[in-house]
Amino acid sequence: xxxxxxxxxxxxxxxxxxxxxxxxxxxxxxxxxxxxxxxxxxxxxxxxxxxxxxxxxxxxxxxxxxxxxxxxxxxxxxxxxxxxxxxxxxxxxxxxxxxxxxxxxxxxxxxxxxxxxxxxxxxxxxxxxxxxxxxxxxxxxxxxxxxxxxxxxxxxxxxxxxxxxxxxxxxxxxxxxxxxxxxxxxxxxxxxxxxxxxxxxxxxxxxxxxxxxxxxxxxxxxxxxxxxxxxxxxxxxxxxxxxxxxxxxxxxxxxxxxxxxxxxxxxxxxxxxxxxxxxxxxxxxxxxxxxxxxxxxxxxxxxxxxxxxxxxxxxxxxxxxxxxxxxxxxxxxxxxxxxxxxxxxxxxxxxxxxxxxxxxxxxxxxxxxxxxxxxxxxxxxxxxxxxxxxxxxxxxxxxxxxxxxxxxxxxxxxxxxxxxxxxxxxxxxxxxxxxxxxxxxxxxxxxxxxxxxxxxxxxxxxxxxxxxxxxxxxxxxxxxxxxxxxxx
Amino acid sequence: xxxxxxxxxxxxxxxxxxxxxxxxxxxxxxxxxxxxxxxxxxxxxxxxxxxxxxxxxxxxxxxxxxxxxxxxxxxxxxxxxxxxxxxxxxxxxxxxxxxxxxxxxxxxxxxxxxxxxxxxxxxxxxxxxxxxxxxxxxxxxxxxxxxxxxxxxxxxxxxxxxxxxxxxxxxxxxxxxxxxxxxxxxxxxxxxxxxxxxxxxxxxxxxxxxxxxxxxxxxxxxxxxxxxxxxxxxxxxxxxxxxxxxxxxxxxxxxxxxxxxxxxxxxxxxxxxxxxxxxxxxxxxxxxxxxxxxxxxxxxxxxxxxxxxxxxxxxxxxxxxxxxxxxxxxxxxxxxxxxxxxxxxxxxxxxxxxxxxxxxxxxxxxxxxxxxxxxxxxxxxxxxxxxxxxxxxxxxxxxxxxxxxxxxxxxxxxxxxxxxxxxxxxxxxxxxxxxxxxxxxxxxxxxxxxxxxxxxxxxxxxxxxxxxxxxxxxxxxxxxxxxxxxxx
Numbered sequence: 001x002x003x004x005x006x007x008x009x010x011x012x013x014x015x016x017x018x019x020x021x022x023x024x025x026x027x028x029x030x031x032x033x034x035x036x037x038x039x040x041x042x043x044x045x046x047x048x049x050x051x052x053x054x055x056x057x058x059x060x061x062x063x064x065x066x067x068x069x070x071x072x073x074x075x076x077x078x079x080x081x082x083x084x085x086x087x088x089x090x091x092x093x094x095x096x097x098x099x100x101x102x103x104x105x106x107x108x109x110x111x112x113x114x115x116x117x118x119x120x121x122x123x124x125x126x127x128x129x130x131x132x133x134x135x136x137x138x139x140x141x142x143x144x145x146x147x148x149x150x151x152x153x154x155x156x157x158x159x160x161x162x163x164x165x166x167x168x169x170x171x172x173x174x175x176x177x178x179x180x181x182x183x184x185x186x187x188x189x190x191x192x193x194x195x196x197x198x199x200x201x202x203x204x205x206x207x208x209x210x211x212x213x214x215x216x217x218x219x220x221x222x223x224x225x226x227x228x229x230x231x232x233x234x235x236x237x238x239x240x241x242x243x244x245x246x247x248x249x250x251x252x253x254x255x256x257x258x259x260x261x262x263x264x265x266x267x268x269x270x271x272x273x274x275x276x277x278x279x280x281x282x283x284x285x286x287x288x289x290x291x292x293x294x295x296x297x298x299x300x301x302x303x304x305x306x307x308x309x310x311x312x313x314x315x316x317x318x319x320x321x322x323x324x325x326x327x328x329x330x331x332x333x334x335x336x337x338x339x340x341x342x343x344x345x346x347x348x349x350x351x352x353x354x355x356x357x358x359x360x361x362x363x364x365x366x367x368x369x370x371x372x373x374x375x376x377x378x379x380x381x382x383x384x385x386x387x388x389x390x391x392x393x394x395x396x397x398x399x400x401x402x403x404x405x406x407x408x409x410x411x412x413x414x415x416x417x418x419x420x421x422x423x424x425x426x427x428x429x430x431x432x433x434x435x436x437x438x439x440x441x442x443x444x445x446x447x448x449x450x451x452x453x454x455x456x457x458x459x460x461x462x463x464x465x466x467x468x469x470x471x472x473x474x475x476x477x478x479x480x481x482x483x484x485x486x487x488x
Numbered sequence: 489x490x491x492x493x494x495x496x497x498x499x500x501x502x503x504x505x506x507x508x509x510x511x512x513x514x515x516x517x518x519x520x521x522x523x524x525x526x527x528x529x530x531x532x533x534x535x536x537x538x539x540x541x542x543x544x545x546x547x548x549x550x551x552x553x554x555x556x557x558x559x560x561x562x563x564x565x566x567x568x569x570x571x572x573x574x575x576x577x578x579x580x581x582x583x584x585x586x587x588x589x590x591x592x593x594x595x596x597x598x599x600x601x602x603x604x605x606x607x608x609x610x611x612x613x614x615x616x617x618x619x620x621x622x623x624x625x626x627x628x629x630x631x632x633x634x635x636x637x638x639x640x641x642x643x644x645x646x647x648x649x650x651x652x653x654x655x656x657x658x659x660x661x662x663x664x665x666x667x668x669x670x671x672x673x674x675x676x677x678x679x680x681x682x683x684x685x686x687x688x689x690x691x692x693x694x695x696x697x698x699x700x701x702x703x704x705x706x707x708x709x710x711x712x713x714x715x716x717x718x719x720x721x722x723x724x725x726x727x728x729x730x731x732x733x734x735x736x737x738x739x740x741x742x743x744x745x746x747x748x749x750x751x752x753x754x755x756x757x758x759x760x761x762x763x764x765x766x767x768x769x770x771x772x773x774x775x776x777x778x779x780x781x782x783x784x785x786x787x788x789x790x791x792x793x794x795x796x797x798x799x800x801x802x803x804x805x806x807x808x809x810x811x812x813x814x815x816x817x818x819x820x821x822x823x824x825x826x827x828x829x830x831x832x833x834x835x836x837x838x839x840x841x842x843x844x845x846x847x848x849x850x851x852x853x854x855x856x857x858x859x860x861x862x863x864x865x866x867x868x869x870x871x872x873x874x875x876x877x878x879x880x881x882x883x884x885x886x887x888x889x890x891x892x893x894x895x896x897x898x899x900x901x902x903x904x905x906x907x908x909x910x911x912x913x914x915x916x917x918x919x920x921x922x923x924x925x926x927x928x929x930x931x932x933x934x935x936x937x938x939x940x941x942x943x944x945x946x947x948x949x950x951x952x953x954x955x956x957x958x959x960x961x962x963x964x965x966x967x968x969x970x971x972x973x974x975x976x
Contacts, residue, residue: 107838187835187868197684198682416679418677448933
């Protein structure tokens with residue numbers, strides 16, 4: 001992607017359409033935007049634009065169309081797969097200044113918000129009405145709802161309450177050409193193709209979200225957290241399957257292995273048992289009667305699977321303490337080694353034990369420690385591979401190890417990403433996940449929204465060439481099977 | 489759509505690829521297929537093909553591609569909006585002979601089935617494992633899972649358990665060109681655009697489903713049904729909003745008005761109170777403790793809204809009796825007049841009372857009686873407009889009345905179809921629901937899957953021309969805004 005033929009005229013048009021302070025173009029101003037949460041990949045954009053309303057976004061899209069310039073939409077920039085990483089010669093379109101909560105509707109239990117509103121701010125605003133927004137990615141203090149829609153974000157509670165896609169009702173989207181699409185409604189189903197789900201998780205490749213109506217839920221009457229310790233990872237993993245198989249859907253069901261437990265204890269002293277091979281944190285919510293019954297059922301299952309110690313927290317303070325170690329686990333593990341590589345793959349729940357065992361074996365083979373902290377109930381793994389980028393060969397080993405984990409996820413019937421998205425990080429893994437016909441179909445959908453390929457190019461869906469070069473795709477006589485899609 | 493240049497050669501190829509008895513082409517053989525559940529619209533197809541496996545479907549798709557022939561995919565043909573109505577000169581592709589349940593997976597709580605498997609057959613097969621498939625359209629004895637996917641079918645229990653889209657995990661889909669796409673997985677989220685949701689409800693326009701993996705749920709421990717009678721429709725409607733607002737999600741929450749109650753009573757003697765202006769049927773399921781608590785909460789709400797009589801059924805026989813009237817309501821109403829027009833629109837729940845009032849006013853204005861039997865909890869209305877097609881002007885009056893109801897649904901923030909799909913019946917209403925840019929986007933998605941427009945042409949999404957002719961779309965200087973999409 002190269003800068004437009006007349007960069008000065010292009011920037012002048014943007015400044016005229018927005019306001020002078022809404023277009024950043026000096027190297028100094030651009031620096032804070034050079035990466036998202038995947039900080040190993042940095043790049044400076046052509047400029048950053050910060051419109052304050054839909055009309056501003058529309059103006060930017062139309063000017064970019066006239067000049068043939070690409071755009072990278074960006075929420076809070078907390079994404080972990082490089083989805084919002086700038087592209088040289090492209091505009092970085094920040095939605096951060098569209099940050100109004102437009103309405104909270106008690107009767108429909110919904111909130112209409114602009115894309116730059118922070119995830120947690122929605123729950124804070126709804127709280128006086130006894131409502132909240134359920135999806136809670138770890139970054140919820142900072143991440144924006146627009147970014148959540150782009151990545152179909154999950155979180156600890158998505159086991160019971162679903163991903164972003166299950167918690168949004170309607171979107172206002174601008175196409176690459178600046179056309180306005182109203183998608184979805186308050187109704188449970190909408191006629192026409194399901195563009196609401198299609199847009200959610202599309203990583204900014206299909207359109208720019210300028211408004212979002214989310215579903216709000218009543219704050220649960222009661223909540224309790226159980227902590228169970230196990231002498232083996234396999235026993236903890238089997239408990240997870242057993243709880244779900246019993247028809248119990250906890251609000252959250254998280255697992256940590258020994259290395260993660262130790263790191264968390266050293267860091268925040270949550271009182272986790274250091275001698276355990278693994279712990280489970282199981283949150284239950286509901287009415288008093290429901291909770292009493294479910295808690296007993298869960299305890300019986302945990303004990304049957306050999307849980308060596310079970311602690312329970314009912315009051316808010318003790319609950320927060322039990323969660324504190326889990327929430328601090330990533331930075332805590334970060335203190336164990338100069339660098340870590342956070343993986344994100346999903347597997348069918350009942351394969352947890354064997355997959356964790358294989359990861360442990362590879363850890364020995366590669367000589368790299370791995371801490372596991374993850375959404376066990378969803379089968380959403382987050383192995384953290386510890387390494388030292390300054391030690392000869394360790395970065396490469398960590399990447400190879402990580403790639404093998406993702407391939408294993410696909411092999412057992414899972415996927416290469418749980419909730420962090422593909423971005424630029426997982427492009428090669430997508431060649432493992434999908435065959436040529438499937439990738440070609442994804443590119444055709446992209447073309448149906450953005451025929452010039454100017455929205456977040458090079459992200460989320462690898463080109464057929466890239467997969468062919470990786471050897472993951474069969475190429476006939478040096479020809480790609482779908483020549484019409486070459487430009488993607 | 490016209491027959492291929494050499495019809496005999498085309499049929500011979502189909503017969504060679506399948507078997508002689510899998511290709512029907514005489515008028516006599518075609519007659520049973522001339523309509524689906526929307527029986528007022530009849531047409532004979534070029535031929536009916538009945539492949540027995542994926543390879544057979546693939547062969548049909550490839551032969552049709554070579555001859556440039558269109559196809560209409562068909563499940564059990566129970567759809568109510570004409571989605572599976574044959575098209576002259578096109579092949580009717582029946583999936584009825586792909587009817588194997590391939591696997592029931594207890595650990596993953598899922599079933600892998602062929603598209604022709606009946607909805608209820610899945611639950612029957614899963615029952616010995618204590619599991620069932622939740623979506624239950626009224627036609628569940630007959631309708632097929634492939635058809636359910638095509639229409640994103642709902643049912644009485646989708647209030648709590650979701651529509652088809654929320655209960656499928658993976659699909660095997662053939663494109664118009666016969667390419668195989670594996671979509672979705674056992675994992676909660678899949679990378680790439682959400683093709684699973686996109687395909688669900690696409691009414692056979694994007695691809696042909698050849699395999700479907702559905703989610704199974706544990707059969708609830710206990711179930712009970714409450715019947716509440718009200719002296720006004722508005723009070724019943726307000727109870728519905730109040731129950732949901734209290735954070736209670738019943739397994740089903742259905743409403744019937746006086747005409748529907750009387751018709752049902754005359755027909756099946758379910759014991760409904762004939763003097764009530766409206767009744768609610770509220771089904772609750774869960775564990776014993778949960779039910780006890782929720783039942784009390786619901787009763788308090790019903791009484792507070794003036795419910796004049798509340799009956800409860802806990803045992804299976806009494807429950808079935810209470811449901812019997814609801815399930816028989818459509819045929820029961822059918823006995824009141826020579827013809828009825830079953831509408832299907834969705835509105836935000838809290839607008840129920842005023843929308844029902846407006847329908848009652850129009851009923852007087854048009855001189856046509858209306859019975860209301862519907863999924864109140866979902867805001868999914870089914871007004872049944874009674875008329876006599878042989879009485880001068882009544883068919884036209886019923887259609888105009890119906891169209892006004894759908895426009896009202898859109899005006900209050902709802903949609904023109906709840907669960908019956910668009911098919912051919914709702915094409916004009918789609919011009920009300922969507923603007924030109926939105927319709928154009930739907931057509932571009934169609935083109936991304938089926939560039940030649942040979943899968944179920946003329947269904948589900950109206951052409952821009954059609955909407956322009958209806959005056960529902962602004963046409964500049966006699967030109968359609970999107971000339972490249974003229975052929976759709």
